[in-house]
Amino acid sequence: MSFTQDELKQQVANAAINYVKSGIIGVGTGSTANYFIDALAEIKHKIDGAVASSEATSNRLKSHGIEVFDLNDINGMDIYVDGADEITEHMHMLKGGGGALTREKIVAANAKEFICICDESKYVSVLGKFPLPVEVLPMAKSYVARELTKLGGQPELRDFTTDNGNIILDVHELKIIDPIEIEIKINQIVGVVTNGLFAVRPADTLLLATDNGVKTIKKGA
Numbered sequence: 001m002s003f004t005q006d007e008l009k010q011q012v013a014n015a016a017i018n019y020v021k022s023g024i025i026g027v028g029t030g031s032t033a034n035y036f037i038d039a040l041a042e043i044k045h046k047i048d049g050a051v052a053s054s055e056a057t058s059n060r061l062k063s064h065g066i067e068v069f070d071l072n073d074i075n076g077m078d079i080y081v082d083g084a085d086e087i088t089e090h091m092h093m094l095k096g097g098g099g100a101l102t103r104e105k106i107v108a109a110n111a112k113e114f115i116c117i118c119d120e121s122k123y124v125s126v127l128g129k130f131p132l133p134v135e136v137l138p139m140a141k142s143y144v145a146r147e148l149t150k151l152g153g154q155p156e157l158r159d160f161t162t163d164n165g166n167i168i169l170d171v172h173e174l175k176i177i178d179p180i181e182i183e184i185k186i187n188q189i190v191g192v193v194t195n196g197l198f199a200v201r202p203a204d205t206l207l208l209a210t211d212n213g214v215k216t217i218k219k220g221a
Contacts, residue, residue, distance in 0.1 A: 001211060008119035008209035009035050009083075015207050015214040016081050016117050022046055024074055026107045027061065028082020029054040029100035032117050036081050037061055051077060053107045054100035055163050071110060080111035083118050084203075085130045085196075091116070091203040091219045092179040096133030096196030099160050099168055105194055109201055116203035120210045127179055131156070131170040132186075133196040138167050140191020145169060147189045151182075166193055 003011070013035035020043060027037060027050045037057065040050070041064035049067035051074065052058035058068045082104055086094040093116060095101055108114050132153070136144045145155040153171035160168050176182050179199035186195040206217040 003209075003211055005119055005121070009117075012117045012119065012207050012209035012214050013039050015209075016115055017043060019079055019081070019113075019115055019205075020047060021078065022048070024048050024069055024077045025050045026077050026080030026082075026111045027052055027057055028080070028104055028107075029057045030083045030098045032083035032119075033057065033081070034060060036117060037064065037066075040064070041066065051107055051110075053082065053104040054098070056098075057100075071107060076110045076112070078111065079113045079115055080108045081115045081117060082108070084116050084122055084198075086122055086124045086127050087116055087118060087203065087206060088124060088127060088179075089217070090179075091206060091217075092127060093198040093203060094127045094130055094132060094176070094196055095198055096135075096168070097130065099133070099158070099162055101133055101196045102135050102162065102164060102166075102194050105198065105201070108198065113205065114201070114203045115205045115207060117207045118209070120208055123208055126176065127197070128174050128176040131172045132174055132176070133158070134169045134171060134186060135162055135164070135166050135193040135195070136169055137191050137193065141167055141169070144189055144191045148174075148186070151185065164193065
């Protein structure tokens with residue numbers, strides 16, 4: 001039996017609900033995360049609320065009557081649930097297609113467990129077919145673009161402003177053989193806020209939607 005991509009997203013979002021016990025939940029951004037938010041609304045009586053990784057996520061949570069907390073007002077959370085544009089067997093991810101990469105990375109850093117939810121089309125052997133988003137301070141756009149070109153990438157300005165008031169350069173043709181090294185190297189470029197590689201802090205658990213059901217893959221397994 002074959003499922004549509006939306007049906008797969010729905011399945012994996014529902015599977016992630018099993019990891020929600022109580023307390024405050026970190027919630028990501030994007031179409032798959034939206035399915036998770038909708039499912040979370042059905043059990044909102046079990047939790048105290050959520051921390052959102054974007055204004056869009058915050059608005060969707062609030063529309064369901066789920067309280068949204070400022071990250072500075074809490075001491076961390078048990079789980080963070082978010083999708084990915086690409087993910088490998090090592091749990092290294094490429095994220096930021098929706099432009100919320102910086103806040104996603106901050107919220108994820110505060111969670112004990114990062115649960116990635118996506119369909120099997122996002123499961124890859126090597127990252128980089130999807131362009132790598134880099135959030136940049138506007139005044140550093142040209143400089144950062146030149147530095148990214150030196151790394152072998154082809155940066156392209158996205159017609160988009162982040163929730164933080166910054167720009168995004170989408171880097172094409174970048175060979176990401178060592179995601180941790182590339183993540184650190186790009187983040188050291190002056191003017192870069194952060195980039196969409198989640199390798200220094202990878203996912204802990206991957207819930208992967210397939211036509212044969214949702215597979216659970218653990219880091220190091």
